Every structure is written in structure tokens, then in C-alpha cells.
Amino acid sequence: MNETGAGTLLLLHPGDNVAMATRDLPAGLEVQIAGARINLVKTTPTGHKVAVRSIAAGSRILKYAVPIGSATCDIAPGDYVHTHNMKSDYIPTYTLEAGHRFAEETRS
Amino acid sequence: MTALSGYLRSDGRKGIRNHVVVVYLVECAHHVAREIQYPFREQGVHLIGFPGCYPNAYAQRMLKRLCTHPNVGGVLLVSLGCEAFDRHDLHAAITATGRPLRLVGIQAAGGTRRTIAEGRTFVEETLATLAATPRVPMRIDELVVGTVCGGSDATSGLTANPAIGRAFDFLVEAGAATIFEETGELIGLEAMMAERAETVPLGHEIVACMEKTARYYATLGHASFAPGNADGGLTTIEEKSLGAYAKSGQSRIAGLIKPGDIPPRGGLYLLDVIPDGEVRFGFPNINDNAEIAELMACGSHIILFSTGRGSVVGSAIAPVVKVCANPDTFRRMADDMDVDAGRILSGSATLDTVGREIFDLVQGVAGGAPTRSEDLGHQEFILTYKTFEPIGPACLPAH
Numbered sequence: 001m002n003e004t005g006a007g008t009l010l011l012l013h014p015g016d017n018v019a020m021a022t023r024d025l026p027a028g029l030e031v032q033i034a035g036a037r038i039n040l041v042k043t044t045p046t047g048h049k050v051a052v053r054s055i056a057a058g059s060r061i062l063k064y065a066v067p068i069g070s071a072t073c074d075i076a077p078g079d080y081v082h083t084h085n086m087k088s089d090y091i092p093t094y095t096l097e098a099g100h101r102f103a104e105e106t107r108s
Numbered sequence: 109m110t111a112l113s114g115y116l117r118s119d120g121r122k123g124i125r126n127h128v129v130v131v132y133l134v135e136c137a138h139h140v141a142r143e144i145q146y147p148f149r150e151q152g153v154h155l156i157g158f159p160g161c162y163p164n165a166y167a168q169r170m171l172k173r174l175c176t177h178p179n180v181g182g183v184l185l186v187s188l189g190c191e192a193f194d195r196h197d198l199h200a201a202i203t204a205t206g207r208p209l210r211l212v213g214i215q216a217a218g219g220t221r222r223t224i225a226e227g228r229t230f231v232e233e234t235l236a237t238l239a240a241t242p243r244v245p246m247r248i249d250e251l252v253v254g255t256v257c258g259g260s261d262a263t264s265g266l267t268a269n270p271a272i273g274r275a276f277d278f279l280v281e282a283g284a285a286t287i288f289e290e291t292g293e294l295i296g297l298e299a300m301m302a303e304r305a306e307t308v309p310l311g312h313e314i315v316a317c318m319e320k321t322a323r324y325y326a327t328l329g330h331a332s333f334a335p336g337n338a339d340g341g342l343t344t345i346e347e348k349s350l351g352a353y354a355k356s357g358q359s360r361i362a363g364l365i366k367p368g369d370i371p372p373r374g375g376l377y378l379l380d381v382i383p384d385g386e387v388r389f390g391f392p393n394i395n396d397n398a399e400i401a402e403l404m405a406c407g408s409h410i411i412l413f414s415t416g417r418g419s420v421v422g423s424a425i426a427p428v429v430k431v432c433a434n435p436d437t438f439r440r441m442a443d444d445m446d447v448d449a450g451r452i453l454s455g456s457a458t459l460d461t462v463g464r465e466i467f468d469l470v471q472g473v474a475g476g477a478p479t480r481s482e483d484l485g486h487q488e489f490i491l492t493y494k495t496f497e498p499i500g501p502a503c504l505p506a507h
Contacts, residue, residue, distance in 0.1 A: 007455070010266065020262060020341075022453045023435075046436060046453070047262025047416070048341035061343075064265075066296075068347035081343070088344035090295055090322070091331035 009033050009050060013065035018049040018081050020063075038078040049081040061086050112474050114246035115181060118206045122246045123178035124409050124474045125152065126238050127425060128231055130184045131175060132157030133198075134191035140220055141186040144227035149485065153231055154424035156489045163192040166494040169368040172201045173405040179425050181241060182208035182234040184227055189215030208234045249283025249374050251474060254403030254411050254426075255355045256290065258396035261340020261416030261434055265351020267462070268414035268433035268449040273357035274463020275412065275470065276376065280359040285371035287406055289379035289399060291321045292332035292392060293352040295345055300353075301378065304361045309502035313364050317380045327387045336417050340434075355414060364503040366496050367402040372504055379406060380499075389493040397421060397488045400428070410473055412466065420444045422486025427479045429469060431462075446480050 008031050009019040019033055021044040029040045034052040044050055049063070055075040060067040069086045079085065083093055114122030130153060132141035138157060145155040156174060158167045175183045175198065183202050187195050195211060202209045210230040217223040255272050257264055276286045294301065298318035302311035325331050331345035342348045362375030371377050381402055382392050393399045400411050400423045411426050413419065416433040418441045432438040435450030442448075447466055451457035473479055 010453075012266075020266060045341060046434065047266065049262070049343070063347060064350045066346075066350055068350065069344040082341070083338055083343055086343055088331070088346060091325055091329075091333075091345050093331070093333055093338060093344055 009052075011052065012063060015065055016062045017051060017053050017055050018061055018063055019052050021046055021048055021050065036077055040080075041076075041078050042080040044080055051075045051077055051079045051081050053077050112246040112248065112251075112471060113243040114250070114474070115178070115241050116244050117178050119176070121178040121407065122244065122250050123180065124246075124476070125179040125425075125427065126181040126241055127179055128153045128182040128184065128234050128238065129175060129180050129425065130155050130227065130231070131171065131186060133185060133187045133193040133195055134161050135159035136161075136188040136191065137186045137214060140214055140223050140227070143224045144184065144186065144231060147228065148231050148235065149487070151235055153235070154487050154489070156424050156491070158193060158491045160193075160493060161191050163194065164493050166367065166496055167491055168194055168197065170401065170405050170491055171198055173368045173407075174401070174425060175202050176205050176207070177404055177425055178407070179409060180207070181238045184230050184234075185209070185211040186223070186227060187211060187213045189213045208237055246474070247283070248279070248471065251279070251284040251470070252287065252371060252407040252409055253279055253284060253470060254287040254289070254379075254400070254406070254408035255414070256396055256399045256403065256411060257352055257355065257414040258421065259415045259417035259419040260337055260342065260348060260351060262342050263340075263433040263450060263453060264414055264416040265348075265354055266433070267452040268416070268431040268447075269351050269354040270459050271447075271449045271452065271462035271466060272355045272412050272414055272431055274459055275466035276355065276357035277359055278463065278467040279470065280357070280374065280376055283374040285374050285377060285407075286357075286359075287365070287371070287377045287379050287403055287408060288356040289381050289403065290332065290352055291317060291378070291380055291382050292325055293345070293349050294318065295322055295325070295331070296349050297353050301361060306360045306362050306505060307502065310361065310364060313500055313502050314361070314378065317364060317382070320384070321382045324382050324387055324392065328391065340417055355412075362505045364499065365406055366499050367494075368405045369499060370407040375505065377406075379403065383494045384497040385495050388495065392494070394492060395490065397423060397490045398492065400426070401489060401491055410470055412470070418444070420481070420484075420486065421488045422479070422481025422484070424487045424489040427473050428481045428486070429466070429473060429479050430481060431466060444480055444484065
């Protein structure tokens with residue numbers, strides 16, 4: 001049990017709704033951060049994002065106090081946040097999985 | 109602190125290296141140029157060039173700037189003989205600077221073997237001449253330092269990029285010129301950058317530049333975002349942009365330049381790397397070295413390269429300082445890294461400490477200390493087709 005998030009999660013701005021793992025963190029880890037107690041839903045690698053409060057589908061994801069995209073479904077505190085539950089508000093993100101899907105779909 | 113010294117060039121700028129560049133003026137001359145350069149690769153002889161056979165004003169300007177870069181002491185141009193690149197114009201521009209220079213034509217010289225022999229003789233003579241070049245005292249405010257990130261992950265924007273930002277602040281305070289770029293990775297930040305502009309008209313130019321950038325990438329249907337970025341925990345281009353932006357530090361933005369424009373005085377400059385006009389020739393910069401080439405064409409003596417996933421590249425002409433953001437990557441690839449910025453994540457170093465470390469390292473490298481990528485022999489280079497209009501009058505600070 002960590003009371004401040006120090007050594008586990010880094011919250012860049014008090015208004016942010018995601019924090020970043022400062023090292024590889026195991027699923028189930030309990031962290032006290034941003035006035036809440038959250039449990040990590042998934043194993044979270046260094047630098048990856050975890051929701052520190054509830055985020056409704058369609059609302060902004062905030063990091064550095066700036067929107068970095070929008071939630072594509074409801075996100076609960078402790079959820080791992082990445083391409084499966086948020087998207088860019090500018091240009092879609094290309095991942096190799098998407099590339100593979102494209103290759104599958106276009107194979108004649 | 110290392111005392112700085114440099115090689116004085118005829119245009120008043122000073123170089124921190126005294127390289128010879130062997131330059132192919134079309135892909136057809138690439139092999140011959142590489143054969144000339146290869147035996148001298150550990151003696152500061154670097155290979156650069158342009159592969160295209162059709163004329164391009166951007167490539168012409170880039171090679172002019174690179175062949176007269178302050179880190180370059182001598183030039184060998186290798187032409188096939190029938191390509192469209194204007195070798196006479198390039199030759200004249202270099203001649204005007206007084207550097208040792210030779211143009212060899214493969215067709216005129218009688219083929220591969222004779223050209224290689226003639227080229228190697230010139231390189232040997234030039235190395236002997238350059239060995240006698242004196243180093244003169246140099247000040248920090250005579251330095252131009254560029255920055256780029258490559259192989260970014262979610263740690264880049266937390267450690268290495270803001271630490272480079274601190275180093276940029278120290279450099280600007282000391283009077284140096286610093287350049288950040290990757291405008292494709294600054295999408296979403298136009299309002300913030302406009303506020304940091306030294307003048308209101310410059311702010312308008314920055315907003316227009318970013319609108320052009322967003323249009324360009326929307327047409328391409330793909331942001332400046334690689335699959336490895338997502339594997340490393342970055343989800344969107346906005347998130348990557350915010351991390352990339354941290355490299356610029358806190359200084360006011362003194363100017364908005366394009367490839368080949370040299371900062372007229374110290375301060376922080378934004379380099380617009382997105383072509384003007386309709387979308388043609390594909391992605392603006394097809395890899396990190398394309399960006400490094402443009403930073404060098406703007407006079408950058410040294411490149412600060414931030415990496416999270418672990419890039420290994422260096423560059424021809426300008427030493428590349430590798431700042432590693434991710435502590436796991438640093439452990440895996442320590443030989444390739446100059447700075448371990450991942451210490452910030454574990455709390456064993458602060459942004460200020462690492463920023464100061466980078467600032468000191470820049471001075472050491474300027475004083476002649478080799479970077480890891482120089483030691484390992486990295487001399488990557490690439491130049492492709494682009495189109496640019498000249499910058500507007502509001503883009504540069506008054507002298």
C-alpha cells in the first residue's frame with residue numbers, strides 16, 4: 001500500500017485523470033493517488049497510463065493538464081488506458097495490429 | 109567545464125569538428141563515393157549525398173548548406189556526369205568559402221576504378237592539409253544545438269525530453285541558438301507555441317505553420333506515429349506531441365525557420381519541416397536522420413537525441429548526443445547512450461540535474477570529446493525530395 005503514488009504512479013498535474021507507471025507494476029496493486037484509492041486492473045509497464053478517476057465515454061483524457069484524446073468507452077479508476085479505450089481527437093493511431101488487420105482484410 | 113575551441117571558417121562561424129565529406133550527387137555515384145570514403149571512415153571522412161536524378165531546389169540548398177557546414181573542413185563531390193543536380197552551382201558555393209574542394213566525374217575520369225583512385229588521393233591530401241588547421245577559442249554563444257526524438261515511448265516525455273528542455277534553457281541563457289522541430293509532432297500545441305513567440309506576428313506565423321502541418325498529415329491519413337510508440341505506452345499523436353514539445357524548454361520562441369535557414373542570433377527557434385504547397389513526395393521526413401540533416405543545414409553543431417525505445421543512430425557531420433529516457437532501455441543498450449535520464453523516474457536524479465549534465469556534456473563534445481555514436485562509427489545520412497517557400501519577414505528576430 002502506497003499512500004502517495006510515489007515510486008509507483010506519477011500524476012503530472014492535479015487535474016489529470018490518468019497517471020503513469022514509474023516502473024513495471026503488477027495487476028492488483030493498490031495505490032493511494034489523487035485523493036482516491038485505486039487497484040490496478042492490469043499489469044502496467046513503465047510509462048503506461050492508469051485512470052485515477054472515472055472517465056465517461058466521450059470525455060477528454062487529461063495528461064500534462066492537456067487533452068491527449070477521448071475515451072471510447074466508460075473507464076473506471078484503476079483501468080489501464082491505451083488504444084483499446086481511448087482515441088486521438090486529431091489523427092487515428094496506427095499500430096501493427098491495425099496493420100495486420102488491414103493486411104487480412106485486403107488479402108484477395 | 110571544458111574550454112571551448114573551434115575551427116574558424118571564412119564566413120565567421122566556427123566548427124567543432126574538421127570533417128571531410130565525400131558527396132554523391134546521384135545514386136549512380138553512391139558506390140564510387142562510398143569506396144572512396146570507406147578506408148578513411150575512422151579519420152573523420154563522412155559520406156553524404158542526394159540520390160535523385162531530377163532537380164530539386166530543396167536538395168540543392170541542403171547540400172550547399174551541408175558542404176559549407178562549420179564542422180566540414182573539405183569536400184569531394186562525386187558526380188556520374190549526366191545527372192540533373194547542379195554540380196557547378198554547388199561547386200561555386202563551396203569554392204567561395206575557400207575550403208579544399210575537388211569535383212570528380214565518373215564518366216569523365218574513365219569509370220569506377222579511376223575515379224576511386226583519384227578521389228582517395230584527394231582525400232589523403234586534404235586530411236594532411238586539415239591536420240594543420242589551428243583550433244581557436246570559441247564561446248557558447250557561437251554554438252547552434254538542435255534536438256530530435258526518435259524511438260519515443262511513454263518515458264520520453266517524462267524524463268529525457270524535459271531534461272533536454274532544461275539544457276536548452278541553460279544554452280539559451282548562455283547565448284547559444286537552439287532549434288527544435290518535428291512540427292508533425294507538435295500538432296495540438298499551436299496556441300501554446302504562439303503565446304511563447306517573441307512577437308505577435310511570429311505567433312501568427314507559427315499558427316499558420318501548424319495549420320499547414322495538420323492539413324498535410326490529414327491528407328496523408330497517418331500521423332508521425334510509429335507502432336513502437338504505442339507499444340511503449342503512447343496512445344495518441346497529441347500525447348506524443350506533448351512529450352516532444354517538452355524538448356523546447358521554457359524560453360520565448362525567437363524565430364520560425366525552414367531547412368537551410370541559419371539562426372541570425374542566439375535564442376530558441378522552431379524549425380518548420382513540413383513542405384509547402386500541395387502534398388507531394390510523400391511523408392515530410394521519412395525517418396529521424398532526415399530531421400537531423402535539416403537541423404544540420406540550419407547550422408546545428410550538435411544534436412541532442414532523445415530516445416525511449418532505444419535508437420542507435422548517429423549522423424554524418426554533427427555529433428549526436430543520445431539521451432536515454434527509459435531506465436530499462438538504458439540497462440539493455442548502455443553502450444549506445446550518452447545520458448541516463450531514466451534516473452529521473454526512480455527519483456535518483458532531478459530534471460535540473462540531468463539538464464545540467466546535458467549542458468556540460470554539450471560543452472565537452474564541442475571541445476572535442478567523442479559521443480557514443482561517434483565512437484561506434486555511426487554516420488547515418490539521408491536526403492530526399494521536398495518543396496519549400498521562403499520564410500516570411502516576421503519569422504526572424506531583428507538583429
